[in-house]
Amino acid sequence: MNTIFAQKLSELLAGLVVTALGIYVLVEAQGFPTLPGNDYGADLFPKIIGFILTLGGAWVFIKAVHPFLLARLQRPATPLSLTLLFLFRLILPLLLIIAYLLLADTLGAILTLTLLVVILMLCNGVHWPLAIVLAAATSAVIWFAFVYMLKVPLPLGVLLG
Incomplete structure (x- = not known):
């Protein structure tokens, strides 16, 4: 297997896993209690971490899939x-x-x-x-x-x- 392809594939999969983990953390943090009288509580830091994980994973995924999309656009159309x-x-x-x-x-x-x-x-x-x-x-x-x-x-x- 081509090492560049293998590296991009592993980056693509890592981006998907990290994005999924971030979404999972965001969903789970929704059930955490808030402090009475405040807009924040125990869910604040897990939501921040989940948001960062989701954005970071999506960024890694997009950066990994970008060369494949460019190659697809440059390839002649399939009959x-x-x-x-x-x-x-x-x-x-x-x-x-x-x-x-x-x-x-x-x-x-x-x-x-x-x-x-x-x-x-x-x-x-x-x-x-x-x-x-x-x-x-x-x-x-x-x-x-x-x-x-x-x-x-x-x-x-x-x-x-």
């Missing part, structure tokens, strides 16, 4: 087909989970898992024969793990049950 392909691959696991929930009772867990793993592998460039063999093996391992090791019954479906 629409690649963007759509990326979005499809991004939502594919969610679609497959929904498909499992809809099909598992009818087809059974083993057949549904095999079908969904084949679809996932084909979308990622695996050839048909290898995809079918790996999907069957994966489904068998998942079935064995859930039914025999975890004692979680999976649906057999109309075809097997």
Whole structure:
């Protein structure tokens, strides 16, 4: 990994963590009591610290993300087909989970898992024969793990049950 990229990534993550910590301190300080007759109390210094943490973390995050934004703006535009392909691959696991929930009772867990793993592998460039063999093996391992090791019954479906 490029050391500059790794450094910027660590700064980006540190900025996010410090910002989140600052927001957490601010939220928690809201519940501290105030002194009777005064506008300040036990929450004053935690709020100041939380505000400084939030601002400092946001500043570190912005400084770390700035080179990435500049590089993105200087890069040529991505074609629409690649963007759509990326979005499809991004939502594919969610679609497959929904498909499992809809099909598992009818087809059974083993057949549904095999079908969904084949679809996932084909979308990622695996050839048909290898995809079918790996999907069957994966489904068998998942079935064995859930039914025999975890004692979680999976649906057999109309075809097997």
